[in-house]
Amino acid sequence: xxxxxxxxxxAPTQQRAIVEAHGISKQFGDLEVLTNIDFSLAPSExxxxxxxxxxxxxxxxxxxxxxxxxxxxxxxxxxxxxxxEDRSGQRVRTSEKRVDEVxxxxxxxxxxFHLWPHRTALENVTExxxxxxxxxxxxxxxxxxxxxxxxxxxxxxxxxxxxxxxGQKQRVAIARALAMxxxxxxxxxxxxxxxxxxxxxxxxxxxxxxxxxMTMVIVTHEMGFAAKVADRVIFMDQGRVVESGPPATLFxxxxxxxxxxxxxxxxxxxxx
Amino acid sequence: xxxxxxxxxxRDLILQGLWNTLWICLLGCLLALSLGLVLxxxxxxxxxxxSYPVACYVEICRGIPLLILLFLLxxxxxxxGLTLSASVAGVVGIGLYGAGYFAEIYRGGFKSIPKxxxxxxxxxxxxxWHALVxxxxxxxxxxxxxxxxxxxxxxxxxxxxxxxxxxxxxxxNATTIVNQxxxxxxxxxxxxxxxxxxxxLVARGGYALEKRLANRQPxxxxxxxxxxxxx
Numbered sequence: 001x002x003x004x005x006x007x008x009x010x011a012p013t014q015q016r017a018i019v020e021a022h023g024i025s026k027q028f029g030d031l032e033v034l035t036n037i038d039f040s041l042a043p044s045e046x047x048x049x050x051x052x053x054x055x056x057x058x059x060x061x062x063x064x065x066x067x068x069x070x071x072x073x074x075x076x077x078x079x080x081x082x083x084x085e086d087r088s089g090q091r092v093r094t095s096e097k098r099v100d101e102v103x104x105x106x107x108x109x110x111x112x113f114h115l116w117p118h119r120t121a122l123e124n125v126t127e128x129x130x131x132x133x134x135x136x137x138x139x140x141x142x143x144x145x146x147x148x149x150x151x152x153x154x155x156x157x158x159x160x161x162x163x164x165x166x167g168q169k170q171r172v173a174i175a176r177a178l179a180m181x182x183x184x185x186x187x188x189x190x191x192x193x194x195x196x197x198x199x200x201x202x203x204x205x206x207x208x209x210x211x212x213x214m215t216m217v218i219v220t221h222e223m224g225f226a227a228k229v230a231d232r233v234i235f236m237d238q239g240r241v242v243e244s245g246p247p248a249t250l251f252x253x254x255x256x257x258x259x260x261x262x263x264x265x266x267x268x269x270x271x272x
Numbered sequence: 273x274x275x276x277x278x279x280x281x282x283r284d285l286i287l288q289g290l291w292n293t294l295w296i297c298l299l300g301c302l303l304a305l306s307l308g309l310v311l312x313x314x315x316x317x318x319x320x321x322x323s324y325p326v327a328c329y330v331e332i333c334r335g336i337p338l339l340i341l342l343f344l345l346x347x348x349x350x351x352x353g354l355t356l357s358a359s360v361a362g363v364v365g366i367g368l369y370g371a372g373y374f375a376e377i378y379r380g381g382f383k384s385i386p387k388x389x390x391x392x393x394x395x396x397x398x399x400x401w402h403a404l405v406x407x408x409x410x411x412x413x414x415x416x417x418x419x420x421x422x423x424x425x426x427x428x429x430x431x432x433x434x435x436x437x438x439x440x441x442x443x444x445n446a447t448t449i450v451n452q453x454x455x456x457x458x459x460x461x462x463x464x465x466x467x468x469x470x471x472x473l474v475a476r477g478g479y480a481l482e483k484r485l486a487n488r489q490p491x492x493x494x495x496x497x498x499x500x501x502x503x
Binding site: 065067096097100103104106107108110112114115116117118127128131132173176177180 | 386388389391392393394395396397398399400402406407410411414
Protein backbone atom coordinates (compact mmCIF):
# COMPACT_ATOMS: atom_id res chain seq x y z
CA UNK A 1 0.00 0.00 0.00
CA UNK A 2 1.37 3.46 -0.84
CA UNK A 3 2.77 5.28 2.18
CA UNK A 4 1.25 8.35 3.83
CA UNK A 5 4.11 10.64 2.74
CA UNK A 6 3.08 10.16 -0.88
CA UNK A 7 -0.53 11.23 -0.41
CA UNK A 8 0.04 14.83 -1.45
CA UNK A 9 -0.32 15.62 -5.14
CA UNK A 10 2.84 16.70 -6.97
CA ALA A 11 3.92 20.32 -6.58
CA PRO A 12 3.19 22.42 -9.65
CA THR A 13 6.20 22.74 -11.89
CA GLN A 14 6.89 25.06 -14.79
CA GLN A 15 5.59 22.59 -17.31
CA ARG A 16 3.43 20.11 -15.47
CA ALA A 17 4.25 16.49 -16.12
CA ILE A 18 1.51 14.41 -17.72
CA VAL A 19 2.70 11.31 -15.91
CA GLU A 20 4.55 11.46 -12.64
CA ALA A 21 5.61 8.69 -10.29
CA HIS A 22 7.11 9.05 -6.83
CA GLY A 23 8.91 6.25 -5.07
CA ILE A 24 6.94 3.40 -6.61
CA SER A 25 7.79 -0.13 -5.59
CA LYS A 26 6.32 -3.43 -6.60
CA GLN A 27 6.78 -6.95 -5.29
CA PHE A 28 5.66 -10.27 -6.73
CA GLY A 29 5.66 -12.51 -3.67
CA ASP A 30 9.13 -12.18 -2.15
CA LEU A 31 10.64 -10.79 -5.33
CA GLU A 32 11.01 -7.03 -5.41
CA VAL A 33 10.69 -6.08 -9.09
CA LEU A 34 10.59 -2.29 -8.69
CA THR A 35 12.37 -0.35 -5.98
CA ASN A 36 11.64 3.27 -5.22
CA ILE A 37 11.25 4.54 -8.78
CA ASP A 38 10.74 8.23 -9.51
CA PHE A 39 9.56 9.13 -12.97
CA SER A 40 8.24 12.14 -14.76
CA LEU A 41 7.07 12.69 -18.31
CA ALA A 42 6.63 16.15 -19.79
CA PRO A 43 4.22 16.90 -22.65
CA SER A 44 5.60 15.91 -26.07
CA GLU A 45 8.50 14.14 -24.42
CA UNK A 46 9.60 10.73 -25.70
CA UNK A 47 11.19 8.53 -23.06
CA UNK A 48 12.68 5.15 -23.91
CA UNK A 49 13.18 2.64 -21.13
CA UNK A 50 15.96 0.14 -21.79
CA UNK A 51 17.58 -2.59 -19.77
CA UNK A 52 18.17 -6.32 -19.64
CA UNK A 53 15.28 -8.79 -19.50
CA UNK A 54 13.82 -8.97 -16.01
CA UNK A 55 15.05 -5.50 -15.08
CA UNK A 56 11.50 -4.28 -14.38
CA UNK A 57 10.93 -2.15 -17.49
CA UNK A 58 7.58 -3.66 -18.44
CA UNK A 59 6.46 -3.80 -14.81
CA UNK A 60 7.24 -0.09 -14.49
CA UNK A 61 5.09 0.67 -17.53
CA UNK A 62 2.30 -1.58 -16.26
CA UNK A 63 2.42 0.14 -12.86
CA UNK A 64 2.28 3.55 -14.55
CA UNK A 65 -0.87 2.30 -16.32
CA UNK A 66 -2.13 0.56 -13.15
CA UNK A 67 -2.41 -2.76 -14.98
CA UNK A 68 -0.22 -3.88 -12.07
CA UNK A 69 -1.16 -2.10 -8.85
CA UNK A 70 1.99 -0.65 -7.28
CA UNK A 71 2.64 -1.46 -3.62
CA UNK A 72 4.27 1.79 -2.48
CA UNK A 73 4.60 5.32 -3.80
CA UNK A 74 2.22 7.10 -6.11
CA UNK A 75 1.48 7.64 -9.79
CA UNK A 76 -0.20 10.80 -11.00
CA UNK A 77 -1.73 11.26 -14.41
CA UNK A 78 -2.46 14.89 -15.16
CA UNK A 79 -2.07 15.57 -11.45
CA UNK A 80 -4.62 12.93 -10.40
CA UNK A 81 -3.59 10.00 -8.27
CA UNK A 82 -4.02 6.75 -10.15
CA UNK A 83 -5.49 3.67 -8.51
CA UNK A 84 -5.81 4.90 -4.94
CA GLU A 85 -7.70 7.54 -3.01
CA ASP A 86 -7.44 9.05 0.41
CA ARG A 87 -10.23 8.01 2.79
CA SER A 88 -9.97 9.39 6.33
CA GLY A 89 -6.20 9.55 6.12
CA GLN A 90 -5.90 6.04 4.76
CA ARG A 91 -5.11 5.19 1.20
CA VAL A 92 -7.54 2.73 -0.37
CA ARG A 93 -7.97 1.32 -3.87
CA THR A 94 -10.33 3.29 -6.08
CA SER A 95 -13.04 1.72 -8.20
CA GLU A 96 -12.20 0.42 -11.68
CA LYS A 97 -14.37 3.22 -13.06
CA ARG A 98 -12.23 5.84 -11.33
CA VAL A 99 -9.08 4.13 -12.61
CA ASP A 100 -10.52 4.38 -16.12
CA GLU A 101 -11.28 8.09 -15.64
CA VAL A 102 -7.80 8.97 -14.41
CA UNK A 103 -6.13 6.75 -17.01
CA UNK A 104 -8.21 8.09 -19.92
CA UNK A 105 -5.38 10.24 -21.36
CA UNK A 106 -3.19 7.14 -21.73
CA UNK A 107 -3.16 4.73 -24.67
CA UNK A 108 -1.20 1.51 -24.57
CA UNK A 109 0.33 -0.84 -27.10
CA UNK A 110 1.42 -4.30 -26.01
CA UNK A 111 4.20 -6.61 -27.08
CA UNK A 112 1.74 -9.28 -28.24
CA PHE A 113 -0.74 -6.80 -29.79
CA HIS A 114 -3.74 -8.25 -27.93
CA LEU A 115 -6.10 -7.64 -30.83
CA TRP A 116 -9.52 -9.26 -30.53
CA PRO A 117 -9.41 -12.13 -33.02
CA HIS A 118 -13.17 -12.24 -33.63
CA ARG A 119 -13.22 -8.63 -34.80
CA THR A 120 -11.86 -7.27 -38.07
CA ALA A 121 -9.07 -4.68 -38.07
CA LEU A 122 -11.66 -1.91 -38.39
CA GLU A 123 -13.86 -3.37 -35.66
CA ASN A 124 -10.84 -3.58 -33.35
CA VAL A 125 -10.32 0.13 -33.87
CA THR A 126 -13.98 1.17 -33.61
CA GLU A 127 -15.07 -1.00 -30.67
CA UNK A 128 -14.06 1.48 -27.97
CA UNK A 129 -15.22 4.44 -30.08
CA UNK A 130 -18.71 2.97 -30.01
CA UNK A 131 -18.77 1.52 -26.50
CA UNK A 132 -16.87 4.22 -24.64
CA UNK A 133 -17.31 7.37 -26.73
CA UNK A 134 -20.85 6.46 -27.82
CA UNK A 135 -20.27 7.07 -31.53
CA UNK A 136 -22.71 5.64 -34.07
CA UNK A 137 -21.44 2.80 -36.28
CA UNK A 138 -21.08 5.17 -39.23
CA UNK A 139 -19.17 7.81 -37.25
CA UNK A 140 -16.96 5.16 -35.65
CA UNK A 141 -16.24 3.56 -39.04
CA UNK A 142 -15.24 6.92 -40.52
CA UNK A 143 -12.86 7.59 -37.64
CA UNK A 144 -11.61 4.01 -37.67
CA UNK A 145 -10.73 4.16 -41.35
CA UNK A 146 -8.92 7.46 -40.77
CA UNK A 147 -6.89 5.83 -37.99
CA UNK A 148 -6.06 2.83 -40.15
CA UNK A 149 -4.99 5.21 -42.92
CA UNK A 150 -2.68 6.90 -40.44
CA UNK A 151 -0.86 3.59 -39.94
CA UNK A 152 -1.08 2.67 -43.63
CA UNK A 153 -3.64 -0.12 -43.26
CA UNK A 154 -6.93 1.27 -44.59
CA UNK A 155 -6.91 -1.47 -47.25
CA UNK A 156 -6.87 -4.12 -44.51
CA UNK A 157 -9.92 -2.76 -42.65
CA UNK A 158 -12.04 -5.85 -43.30
CA UNK A 159 -9.35 -8.38 -42.46
CA UNK A 160 -9.32 -10.44 -39.30
CA UNK A 161 -6.12 -10.25 -37.22
CA UNK A 162 -5.17 -13.82 -38.13
CA UNK A 163 -4.76 -12.82 -41.76
CA UNK A 164 -2.43 -9.91 -40.94
CA UNK A 165 1.34 -10.04 -40.49
CA UNK A 166 2.85 -9.28 -37.07
CA GLY A 167 3.80 -5.78 -38.15
CA GLN A 168 0.30 -5.13 -39.49
CA LYS A 169 -1.25 -6.42 -36.28
CA GLN A 170 0.90 -4.07 -34.24
CA ARG A 171 -0.04 -1.16 -36.48
CA VAL A 172 -3.73 -1.99 -36.01
CA ALA A 173 -3.09 -2.07 -32.23
CA ILE A 174 -1.49 1.38 -32.50
CA ALA A 175 -4.46 2.66 -34.54
CA ARG A 176 -6.83 1.20 -31.93
CA ALA A 177 -5.06 3.05 -29.12
CA LEU A 178 -4.79 6.30 -31.14
CA ALA A 179 -8.50 6.24 -31.97
CA MET A 180 -9.27 7.19 -28.37
CA UNK A 181 -7.19 10.36 -28.82
CA UNK A 182 -4.75 9.71 -25.98
CA UNK A 183 -2.36 12.42 -24.88
CA UNK A 184 0.23 9.86 -23.84
CA UNK A 185 1.13 6.55 -25.45
CA UNK A 186 2.76 3.68 -23.59
CA UNK A 187 4.53 1.10 -25.75
CA UNK A 188 5.53 -2.15 -24.07
CA UNK A 189 8.22 -3.72 -26.27
CA UNK A 190 6.16 -3.12 -29.40
CA UNK A 191 8.62 -4.81 -31.76
CA UNK A 192 9.91 -7.67 -29.60
CA UNK A 193 7.42 -10.20 -30.96
CA UNK A 194 8.03 -9.28 -34.61
CA UNK A 195 10.21 -10.79 -37.31
CA UNK A 196 13.23 -8.52 -37.84
CA UNK A 197 11.95 -7.61 -41.31
CA UNK A 198 8.67 -6.31 -39.88
CA UNK A 199 10.17 -4.18 -37.13
CA UNK A 200 10.80 -1.21 -39.43
CA UNK A 201 7.16 -0.64 -40.38
CA UNK A 202 6.14 -0.35 -36.72
CA UNK A 203 9.07 1.88 -35.82
CA UNK A 204 8.23 4.15 -38.76
CA UNK A 205 4.72 4.69 -37.37
CA UNK A 206 6.17 5.44 -33.95
CA UNK A 207 8.73 7.85 -35.41
CA UNK A 208 5.91 9.69 -37.15
CA UNK A 209 3.98 9.90 -33.87
CA UNK A 210 7.05 11.31 -32.13
CA UNK A 211 7.53 13.84 -34.93
CA UNK A 212 3.87 14.88 -34.52
CA UNK A 213 4.54 15.66 -30.85
CA MET A 214 2.92 12.64 -29.19
CA THR A 215 4.10 12.09 -25.63
CA MET A 216 5.42 8.55 -25.36
CA VAL A 217 7.01 6.07 -23.00
CA ILE A 218 8.57 3.21 -24.90
CA VAL A 219 9.99 0.09 -23.34
CA THR A 220 12.28 -1.23 -26.01
CA HIS A 221 15.33 -3.22 -26.99
CA GLU A 222 15.72 -1.14 -30.17
CA MET A 223 18.76 0.94 -29.20
CA GLY A 224 19.10 2.57 -32.61
CA PHE A 225 15.48 3.70 -32.46
CA ALA A 226 15.91 4.97 -28.89
CA ALA A 227 19.02 6.92 -29.90
CA LYS A 228 17.20 8.60 -32.79
CA VAL A 229 13.75 9.24 -31.33
CA ALA A 230 14.03 9.56 -27.55
CA ASP A 231 14.43 12.84 -25.71
CA ARG A 232 15.51 10.87 -22.69
CA VAL A 233 16.58 7.29 -22.10
CA ILE A 234 16.21 5.48 -18.81
CA PHE A 235 18.38 2.46 -18.12
CA MET A 236 16.98 0.00 -15.58
CA ASP A 237 18.52 -2.97 -13.87
CA GLN A 238 17.20 -5.15 -11.05
CA GLY A 239 14.14 -2.99 -10.53
CA ARG A 240 16.03 0.29 -10.17
CA VAL A 241 16.76 3.22 -12.44
CA VAL A 242 20.54 3.02 -12.83
CA GLU A 243 21.03 5.92 -15.19
CA SER A 244 18.97 8.33 -17.24
CA GLY A 245 19.64 11.19 -19.61
CA PRO A 246 19.64 12.31 -23.23
CA PRO A 247 20.42 9.41 -25.58
CA ALA A 248 23.62 10.97 -26.90
CA THR A 249 25.07 11.19 -23.40
CA LEU A 250 23.74 7.88 -22.20
CA PHE A 251 24.88 5.83 -25.18
CA UNK A 252 28.22 7.57 -25.73
CA UNK A 253 29.32 8.29 -22.16
CA UNK A 254 27.65 5.79 -19.90
CA UNK A 255 28.59 6.48 -16.29
CA UNK A 256 27.65 3.25 -14.62
CA UNK A 257 29.60 0.07 -15.11
CA UNK A 258 26.34 -1.86 -15.55
CA UNK A 259 25.21 0.30 -18.48
CA UNK A 260 28.66 0.06 -20.11
CA UNK A 261 28.47 -3.70 -19.80
CA UNK A 262 24.90 -3.76 -21.19
CA UNK A 263 25.83 -1.57 -24.17
CA UNK A 264 28.99 -3.58 -24.89
CA UNK A 265 26.97 -6.79 -24.98
CA UNK A 266 24.43 -5.16 -27.28
CA UNK A 267 27.16 -3.87 -29.62
CA UNK A 268 28.85 -7.27 -29.75
CA UNK A 269 25.56 -8.87 -30.77
CA UNK A 270 24.42 -6.27 -33.27
CA UNK A 271 27.61 -4.91 -34.81
CA UNK A 272 30.08 -7.80 -34.82
CA UNK B 273 -43.55 -59.41 -35.67
CA UNK B 274 -43.86 -55.77 -34.56
CA UNK B 275 -47.38 -54.55 -33.88
CA UNK B 276 -47.24 -51.09 -35.51
CA UNK B 277 -51.01 -50.68 -35.12
CA UNK B 278 -50.52 -50.63 -31.34
CA UNK B 279 -48.37 -47.50 -31.60
CA UNK B 280 -51.01 -45.84 -33.76
CA UNK B 281 -53.72 -46.74 -31.26
CA UNK B 282 -51.68 -45.28 -28.40
CA ARG B 283 -50.55 -42.22 -30.34
CA ASP B 284 -52.32 -39.70 -28.05
CA LEU B 285 -50.50 -41.00 -25.00
CA ILE B 286 -47.17 -41.01 -26.84
CA LEU B 287 -47.68 -37.49 -28.23
CA GLN B 288 -48.68 -36.21 -24.80
CA GLY B 289 -45.48 -37.73 -23.37
CA LEU B 290 -43.45 -36.21 -26.19
CA TRP B 291 -44.90 -32.76 -25.56
CA ASN B 292 -44.17 -32.98 -21.81
CA THR B 293 -40.62 -34.19 -22.44
CA LEU B 294 -40.07 -31.40 -24.95
CA TRP B 295 -41.18 -28.48 -22.80
CA ILE B 296 -39.59 -29.78 -19.62
CA CYS B 297 -36.29 -30.37 -21.43
CA LEU B 298 -36.45 -27.01 -23.14
CA LEU B 299 -37.09 -25.04 -19.95
CA GLY B 300 -34.69 -27.19 -17.90
CA CYS B 301 -31.89 -26.72 -20.46
CA LEU B 302 -32.53 -22.97 -20.70
CA LEU B 303 -32.33 -22.75 -16.90
CA ALA B 304 -29.12 -24.79 -16.91
CA LEU B 305 -27.53 -22.66 -19.65
CA SER B 306 -28.44 -19.35 -17.98
CA LEU B 307 -27.65 -20.32 -14.40
CA GLY B 308 -24.36 -21.85 -15.57
CA LEU B 309 -23.42 -18.57 -17.26
CA VAL B 310 -24.30 -16.56 -14.15
CA LEU B 311 -22.20 -18.88 -11.97
CA UNK B 312 -19.22 -18.71 -14.32
CA UNK B 313 -19.50 -14.92 -14.66
CA UNK B 314 -19.68 -14.48 -10.87
CA UNK B 315 -16.59 -16.61 -10.45
CA UNK B 316 -14.80 -14.55 -13.07
CA UNK B 317 -15.95 -11.17 -11.74
CA UNK B 318 -14.97 -11.74 -8.13
CA UNK B 319 -12.94 -14.91 -7.66
CA UNK B 320 -12.19 -14.15 -4.02
CA UNK B 321 -15.89 -14.02 -3.10
CA UNK B 322 -17.46 -16.53 -5.51
CA SER B 323 -14.80 -19.04 -6.45
CA TYR B 324 -15.31 -21.31 -3.45
CA PRO B 325 -19.16 -21.32 -3.34
CA VAL B 326 -19.39 -21.87 -7.11
CA ALA B 327 -16.77 -24.64 -6.98
CA CYS B 328 -18.77 -26.30 -4.15
CA TYR B 329 -21.96 -26.07 -6.21
CA VAL B 330 -20.24 -27.62 -9.22
CA GLU B 331 -18.82 -30.46 -7.14
CA ILE B 332 -22.23 -31.17 -5.59
CA CYS B 333 -23.88 -31.27 -9.04
CA ARG B 334 -21.21 -33.60 -10.33
CA GLY B 335 -21.35 -35.78 -7.23
CA ILE B 336 -25.11 -36.29 -6.93
CA PRO B 337 -27.11 -38.36 -9.41
CA LEU B 338 -29.92 -36.44 -11.13
CA LEU B 339 -32.44 -38.91 -9.75
CA ILE B 340 -31.46 -38.12 -6.14
CA LEU B 341 -31.74 -34.39 -6.88
CA LEU B 342 -35.22 -34.96 -8.32
CA PHE B 343 -36.24 -36.97 -5.23
CA LEU B 344 -34.93 -34.22 -2.95
CA LEU B 345 -36.85 -31.55 -4.85
CA UNK B 346 -40.11 -33.41 -5.31
CA UNK B 347 -40.38 -35.54 -2.18
CA UNK B 348 -38.06 -33.59 0.14
CA UNK B 349 -39.18 -30.11 -0.90
CA UNK B 350 -42.48 -30.04 1.04
CA UNK B 351 -40.67 -30.70 4.33
CA UNK B 352 -38.92 -27.31 3.95
CA GLY B 353 -42.02 -25.58 2.57
CA LEU B 354 -41.11 -26.03 -1.09
CA THR B 355 -43.99 -27.75 -2.83
CA LEU B 356 -43.43 -28.24 -6.52
CA SER B 357 -45.52 -30.05 -9.09
CA ALA B 358 -43.74 -33.03 -10.63
CA SER B 359 -43.21 -31.18 -13.92
CA VAL B 360 -41.78 -28.06 -12.23
CA ALA B 361 -39.55 -30.26 -10.06
CA GLY B 362 -38.37 -31.85 -13.32
CA VAL B 363 -37.54 -28.46 -14.87
CA VAL B 364 -35.79 -27.19 -11.74
CA GLY B 365 -33.93 -30.49 -11.26
CA ILE B 366 -32.62 -30.57 -14.82
CA GLY B 367 -31.77 -26.85 -14.61
CA LEU B 368 -29.86 -27.02 -11.31
CA TYR B 369 -28.09 -30.23 -12.29
CA GLY B 370 -27.07 -29.00 -15.75
CA ALA B 371 -25.96 -25.58 -14.45
CA GLY B 372 -23.05 -27.16 -12.60
CA TYR B 373 -21.74 -28.71 -15.81
CA PHE B 374 -22.37 -25.63 -17.92
CA ALA B 375 -20.60 -23.41 -15.35
CA GLU B 376 -17.47 -25.50 -15.89
CA ILE B 377 -17.83 -25.45 -19.68
CA TYR B 378 -18.17 -21.64 -19.60
CA ARG B 379 -15.25 -21.31 -17.19
CA GLY B 380 -13.06 -23.25 -19.58
CA GLY B 381 -14.21 -20.96 -22.39
CA PHE B 382 -13.47 -17.81 -20.40
CA LYS B 383 -10.07 -19.12 -19.33
CA SER B 384 -9.04 -19.74 -22.91
CA ILE B 385 -9.22 -16.01 -23.73
CA PRO B 386 -5.80 -14.39 -23.19
CA LYS B 387 -5.73 -11.94 -20.29
CA UNK B 388 -3.98 -9.40 -22.51
CA UNK B 389 -7.13 -8.95 -24.62
CA UNK B 390 -8.98 -7.77 -21.52
CA UNK B 391 -6.10 -5.52 -20.50
CA UNK B 392 -6.26 -3.92 -23.94
CA UNK B 393 -10.00 -3.37 -23.41
CA UNK B 394 -9.41 -1.87 -19.96
CA UNK B 395 -6.78 0.50 -21.34
CA UNK B 396 -9.34 1.74 -23.86
CA UNK B 397 -11.82 2.40 -21.08
CA UNK B 398 -14.14 -0.47 -22.04
CA UNK B 399 -16.11 -1.50 -18.95
CA UNK B 400 -15.89 -5.05 -17.56
CA TRP B 401 -19.53 -5.60 -18.59
CA HIS B 402 -18.91 -4.56 -22.19
CA ALA B 403 -15.70 -6.60 -22.24
CA LEU B 404 -17.72 -9.62 -21.09
CA VAL B 405 -20.48 -9.16 -23.64
CA UNK B 406 -18.48 -7.94 -26.64
CA UNK B 407 -15.09 -9.61 -26.22
CA UNK B 408 -15.30 -12.63 -23.95
CA UNK B 409 -18.70 -14.18 -24.68
CA UNK B 410 -18.45 -14.06 -28.51
CA UNK B 411 -15.07 -15.78 -28.41
CA UNK B 412 -16.10 -18.18 -25.72
CA UNK B 413 -19.32 -19.06 -27.57
CA UNK B 414 -17.45 -20.65 -30.46
CA UNK B 415 -15.30 -22.71 -28.11
CA UNK B 416 -18.13 -23.94 -25.93
CA UNK B 417 -20.61 -24.97 -28.63
CA UNK B 418 -19.29 -28.56 -29.04
CA UNK B 419 -19.10 -29.41 -25.29
CA UNK B 420 -22.40 -27.61 -24.66
CA UNK B 421 -24.10 -29.62 -27.40
CA UNK B 422 -22.84 -32.82 -25.77
CA UNK B 423 -24.09 -31.68 -22.39
CA UNK B 424 -27.52 -30.80 -23.79
CA UNK B 425 -27.73 -34.26 -25.36
CA UNK B 426 -26.89 -35.85 -22.01
CA UNK B 427 -29.54 -33.74 -20.26
CA UNK B 428 -32.22 -34.69 -22.80
CA UNK B 429 -31.41 -38.38 -22.35
CA UNK B 430 -31.26 -38.10 -18.55
CA UNK B 431 -34.62 -36.34 -18.56
CA UNK B 432 -36.13 -39.84 -18.78
CA UNK B 433 -35.52 -39.97 -15.01
CA UNK B 434 -38.35 -37.48 -14.39
CA UNK B 435 -40.72 -40.33 -15.14
CA UNK B 436 -39.75 -41.75 -11.73
CA UNK B 437 -41.21 -38.70 -9.95
CA UNK B 438 -44.44 -39.32 -11.88
CA UNK B 439 -44.08 -36.81 -14.69
CA UNK B 440 -46.09 -38.02 -17.68
CA UNK B 441 -43.14 -37.81 -20.04
CA UNK B 442 -42.27 -40.10 -22.96
CA UNK B 443 -40.72 -42.78 -20.75
CA UNK B 444 -43.57 -42.84 -18.22
CA ASN B 445 -46.25 -42.97 -20.90
CA ALA B 446 -44.39 -45.76 -22.73
CA THR B 447 -44.33 -47.70 -19.46
CA THR B 448 -48.07 -47.03 -19.04
CA ILE B 449 -48.71 -48.52 -22.50
CA VAL B 450 -46.57 -51.55 -21.63
CA ASN B 451 -48.54 -52.06 -18.43
CA GLN B 452 -51.86 -51.74 -20.25
CA UNK B 453 -51.03 -53.91 -23.29
CA UNK B 454 -48.26 -56.22 -22.04
CA UNK B 455 -46.40 -55.37 -25.22
CA UNK B 456 -42.87 -54.27 -24.32
CA UNK B 457 -40.95 -53.88 -27.56
CA UNK B 458 -43.24 -51.57 -29.57
CA UNK B 459 -43.82 -48.77 -27.02
CA UNK B 460 -40.16 -48.63 -25.96
CA UNK B 461 -38.94 -48.76 -29.57
CA UNK B 462 -41.29 -45.91 -30.45
CA UNK B 463 -40.04 -43.69 -27.62
CA UNK B 464 -36.43 -44.64 -28.36
CA UNK B 465 -36.98 -43.38 -31.90
CA UNK B 466 -38.50 -40.15 -30.60
CA UNK B 467 -35.60 -39.57 -28.15
CA UNK B 468 -33.19 -40.24 -31.01
CA UNK B 469 -34.99 -37.65 -33.17
CA UNK B 470 -34.85 -35.04 -30.40
CA UNK B 471 -31.16 -35.66 -29.84
CA UNK B 472 -30.47 -35.54 -33.57
CA LEU B 473 -32.20 -32.16 -33.61
CA VAL B 474 -30.01 -30.88 -30.77
CA ALA B 475 -26.85 -32.25 -32.44
CA ARG B 476 -27.69 -30.71 -35.82
CA GLY B 477 -28.54 -27.40 -34.15
CA GLY B 478 -25.15 -27.51 -32.43
CA TYR B 479 -23.32 -28.20 -35.71
CA ALA B 480 -25.21 -25.39 -37.45
CA LEU B 481 -24.35 -22.94 -34.68
CA GLU B 482 -20.72 -24.07 -34.70
CA LYS B 483 -20.55 -23.50 -38.46
CA ARG B 484 -22.21 -20.11 -38.22
CA LEU B 485 -19.82 -18.93 -35.51
CA ALA B 486 -16.82 -20.34 -37.38
CA ASN B 487 -17.75 -18.19 -40.38
CA ARG B 488 -17.05 -15.11 -38.25
CA GLN B 489 -13.56 -16.40 -37.53
CA PRO B 490 -10.32 -15.96 -39.45
CA UNK B 491 -10.39 -18.33 -42.40
CA UNK B 492 -7.58 -20.65 -41.39
CA UNK B 493 -9.11 -21.24 -37.95
CA UNK B 494 -12.45 -22.09 -39.56
CA UNK B 495 -10.70 -24.46 -41.99
CA UNK B 496 -8.84 -26.12 -39.14
CA UNK B 497 -12.11 -26.57 -37.26
CA UNK B 498 -13.90 -27.95 -40.31
CA UNK B 499 -11.06 -30.39 -40.99
CA UNK B 500 -11.32 -31.49 -37.36
CA UNK B 501 -15.10 -31.87 -37.61
CA UNK B 502 -14.75 -33.92 -40.78
CA UNK B 503 -12.52 -36.31 -38.92
